[in-house]
Amino acid sequence: MVNLVKLVALGLALSGISTAKPKPACKKMTTRQEWRDMKKADQKKYIKAQQCVMTSPAKLPKLKALGAKTRWDELVMLHQVEALQIHSTGTFLPFHRYFLHVQQFLLGECGYKGGLPWWNEPLDAGNFINSPLLDPVYGFGGDGTGPGLCVDGPYANLTVSIGPGFHNQPRCVNRHINDFFSPFTNQTFVDDALNQPDYATAWLAIYMGPHLFGHIALAMMDGNSITSPGDPLFFMHHGFVDKMWWDWQARNLPARLSDMNGPNAQSPEIGFIEFNGTMAEEAVEQGWGSPSPAMLAITPNPQAGDGGPETTLNHVMSSLGIIPDATVRDVMDIQGGYLCYQYV
Numbered sequence: 001m002v003n004l005v006k007l008v009a010l011g012l013a014l015s016g017i018s019t020a021k022p023k024p025a026c027k028k029m030t031t032r033q034e035w036r037d038m039k040k041a042d043q044k045k046y047i048k049a050q051q052c053v054m055t056s057p058a059k060l061p062k063l064k065a066l067g068a069k070t071r072w073d074e075l076v077m078l079h080q081v082e083a084l085q086i087h088s089t090g091t092f093l094p095f096h097r098y099f100l101h102v103q104q105f106l107l108g109e110c111g112y113k114g115g116l117p118w119w120n121e122p123l124d125a126g127n128f129i130n131s132p133l134l135d136p137v138y139g140f141g142g143d144g145t146g147p148g149l150c151v152d153g154p155y156a157n158l159t160v161s162i163g164p165g166f167h168n169q170p171r172c173v174n175r176h177i178n179d180f181f182s183p184f185t186n187q188t189f190v191d192d193a194l195n196q197p198d199y200a201t202a203w204l205a206i207y208m209g210p211h212l213f214g215h216i217a218l219a220m221m222d223g224n225s226i227t228s229p230g231d232p233l234f235f236m237h238h239g240f241v242d243k244m245w246w247d248w249q250a251r252n253l254p255a256r257l258s259d260m261n262g263p264n265a266q267s268p269e270i271g272f273i274e275f276n277g278t279m280a281e282e283a284v285e286q287g288w289g290s291p292s293p294a295m296l297a298i299t300p301n302p303q304a305g306d307g308g309p310e311t312t313l314n315h316v317m318s319s320l321g322i323i324p325d326a327t328v329r330d331v332m333d334i335q336g337g338y339l340c341y342q343y344v
């Protein structure tokens, strides 16, 4: 007689649906689905919530004083103010995991209760231009057009006031798709990252591999490293980045729930490792300018919790008051209680 229970379990396993129960600390698990696996109605809900954050007035006086007009601007400004401690550093992956959590909180203010979607970029590598994610109705709008490379679709006509770089100039949501670089987000490069033996090499392979090339291929918000989260598509790309880290961690739990290292701030001599030159040279070459004294005044100490230049589990991550601070330890496990989600 056929064992139905086993058959069902096998079916679920083959279809990739997890039957794992959340850990006790993780009570309300959300599911992060790939964009094209979502129901159209759920895609609409997510888009509507992002539009809502993008048009809700800013709340935090110190961020308003620096030019944030909307809640979305506050999110982008967080990434701007901390740019030199969250890129080219060991904190890159934990901070961006926390950053997605901050976005989830802001979407929640706009009534969104679902999981954050993500983009399986290898499915579109070499052909981003035809990705269903760029649909003008059930997606994020397509390649930018006109002098400002403004997007069509649900984010057309919306204004972001933070960036580019350390300047704050109101702009449309803009991007420029480049399928010469998008192949470098394919499965070969994802596998190369996932095959790394430890965090020290894994974060670099993710950062300099599919993460970097996805950014180059999308050139979101003037292709600017410091304020690219102005484009809602950023969060789909970074869902993919976060999933790569989790997939790598999941290959050797629990060892990789505590594997953490790397610098916690850029060295002025090296700057962004993906560019050539010192931090000061890059600021000029890329047209970023530099943080104003007012920005520096609210920039957290990148060594908070670490007590030195190396990223540890005690490292404190700040959202400048949007949500409470968290430590790297808090975000190591996506089902550890502070976070509670799964990727499917």
Ligand SMILES: *[C@@H]1O[C@H](CO)[C@@H](O)[C@H](O)[C@H]1NC(C)=O
Pocket (backbone or CB within 6 Å): 153, 154, 155, 156, 157
């Ligand atoms: C953006 O503005 C144009 C011109 O006013 C209008 O035709 C279009 O429907 C608007 N798009 C959205 C998504 O609001």
Ligand SMILES: *[C@@H]1O[C@H](CO)[C@@H](O)[C@H](O)[C@H]1NC(C)=O
Pocket (backbone or CB within 6 Å): 183, 184, 186, 187, 188, 189
């Ligand atoms: C990924 O892209 C590289 C460079 O274009 C290519 O050599 C490789 O075969 C591609 N891998 C897959 C799985 O398509």
Ligand SMILES: *[C@@H]1O[C@H](CO)[C@@H](O)[C@H](O)[C@H]1NC(C)=O
Pocket (backbone or CB within 6 Å): 276, 277
């Ligand atoms: C990096 O900068 C140096 C000095 O300006 C220059 O000689 C070199 O060609 C640059 N390398 C790249 C890859 O751009």
Ligand SMILES: [Cu+2]
Pocket (backbone or CB within 6 Å): 079, 086, 087, 096
């Ligand atoms: Cu970033």
